[in-house]
Amino acid sequence: VTLSGSPHDFDAFVRGYAAGDIDDGAMTQWLREVFAHGLADEETFSLTMALAHSGKVIEWPEIHEPVADKHSTGGVGDAVTLIAVPLAAACGVHVAKLSGRALGHTGGTIDKLECVPGLRTDLTIEEFKDQVRRVGCAVSAATADIAPAEKKLYALRHRTNTIASVPLIAASIMSKKIAAGATCIVLDVKFGEGAFMRTLDEAKSLAAAMESIGVRAGLSMKTLLTSMDEPLADSIGDGLELDEALTLMEDRGGSKPLREVAVAVAEAMVEAAGRPRAEVESALSSGRAREAFAAMIQAQGGRLAEFDRHWPAAHSMPAQRDGAVARIDARMLGEIVAAAKERSGGTAAQRLGVRIVRRVGDRVRRGEPLLLSWLPHDDAMHSALARTYTIADRAEPLPPRVMEGGARPGPER
């Protein structure tokens, strides 16, 4: 397979692959080329547009204002969407978000939302558009006709170990955003131990590649680089994270890191939509975001009052020594919860998870609980959880979690 790289070729190539005229073997050969040698910016853009236009592209002519969307490259305890979407909506921005399910050690917004009895995440495109127009925001799962070639290509990339390529990741994410039709896109690109991209340099490359695509497509783009060195929410687990997001929007608690990133993402959405970001903080603390969330849930058929926010007694994991929490292995915690969910299956999985009691920097005494666990317990589980905490004599404070302004592409950089 030789590609000259012109948009015409990419269109035909992607269409041929979607139709089955180009088989997995030929596509794999090309993916491995890209994995090894990369793509030029124009090529990445052409690939993105071809994937975006392989199915329905949502348009928003009825809304005479910007429509915003956000994407996270995946984190642990990353309940940001649950808060940032209604928060931006509470500031008057229309938010149209298509979300995904859990992947590997990272959680999925759709799984978290489905903890609300009756809630539909399978809105048709018409229902999705109608809700955004009427209620101000909607979070639903992508329908099968949104960027279908991307879905097929992603499955092949997983099978052929060609996921870890900056241009392919950028094209995959941006094609779905472009197909969903929002004009203001906020990218929350994670770096660090719990993220797909561990080095800041790789996260910056990915942010720059996605911004470049968005700018070429005429979108208003904002990129945040945020650290995934410790879980964002105190909770990891679908129901627990939803509960914490509600608590946070009710101004009754919730983790500081989650609040910080959710506010930063909402501010970026508000700003990308051309509104003053100063409103965001008060929309959260005043409870208006909580109201917008309730309206969104109700519009999607959810009965929030029936979501059980009482949690049974948990197993407590005590500190083995006096000291300070130096490190929490976010990736490992995410994997432990994901594996337990997979073993459980069904709605019981929604009630599984852990809640962090002591964070990095906190002093602890031997025997004090570090985290609470609602996972099936045996010795193996206990020792796996114990390994996720490092207690040292003293701990260094974490660096700033949010690093704004990833990389706007341009010759001056």
Add this chain to the structure above:
Amino acid sequence: VTLSGSPHDFDAFVRGYAAGDIDDGAMTQWLREVFAHGLADEETFSLTMALAHSGKVIEWPEIHEPVADKHSTGGVGDAVTLIAVPLAAACGVHVAKLSGRALGHTGGTIDKLECVPGLRTDLTIEEFKDQVRRVGCAVSAATADIAPAEKKLYALRHRTNTIASVPLIAASIMSKKIAAGATCIVLDVKFGEGAFMRTLDEAKSLAAAMESIGVRAGLSMKTLLTSMDEPLADSIGDGLELDEALTLMEDRGGSKPLREVAVAVAEAMVEAAGRPRAEVESALSSGRAREAFAAMIQAQGGRLAEFDRHWPAAHSMPAQRDGAVARIDARMLGEIVAAAKERSGGTAAQRLGVRIVRRVGDRVRRGEPLLLSWLPHDDAMHSALARTYTIADRAEPLPPRVMEGGARPGPER
């Protein structure tokens, strides 16, 4: 903490840190600066030399020929050292290798060697030098006085989540190599799903950074980029990998990927030492590498005849469907074995592991064994192992495993 970046400053800084005059707080602040903003090449070099000279630096004046060493950035089933070191020695190259223990999901050569009853891996520097001179090769654990500041700094980097920085990784690895004194260094930089660096670009950056340091230090450098998309050996587990390495050197089997990478690494060592690489293949197939291995083990007190190469009946994990193996999750397999080892502890851990029966590309029928397991079994273990295999209708062949010539630094690149 402000550093102008001159070698003088780095020396004083590293010496001050090793002595405790500069505390963890100040060092953490600096590490976070480097994590966020990187280091210039000269700075990385100065840091490396300061770390290398924080303890004893081994010299080899008695050997009037090149002394070779190799380093792998860490893999799953990466038993390459066990083969490549005696193989290069069998070709007449002196090999002086200081190795490490298992780290995260990747294995450690020292753990594998210690499966041989009586074998010492705690050679003094004098014993180490004497053995290389007499026997031609030695693999031992780094003594406490080799690059002690690097050990202290690495522990801090782990606690503060500043591992994932290309200049810091490069300085850490190269400082230990430079302190060990070899003049020919082969770097096996892994990329892909089972590696620390997932993208090829990151692996290339790391290879270039390490080559740049080595070239400045006047060393003969060779860099291989090798894929960690599936486990290298068929075996994962200390005793099983040692057994497979022996089998391979006895020309009675062993995995093709392991053989391919071991030969490539040995060829690079032989070439870096200025000898013809053509000898390597015959030194392996003729059994001369096996003899060199036996001599090395014996010199270190190991009683190879007492290493039990009979393995009890294993649990067999069957294919759930007809098809072809599309993907094996090397990282997950490594983590499963590492977790089981940690739970077991002691010498029993040496007998734990898995052996791959079907590799990527192999056709399988439902019910046929995919892998054999010598791990404590329950439902959770069974389902965890089952998740590591992806069976599809057809599988695409893997790309070349060894990509030579990482990146020689220079203005033309």
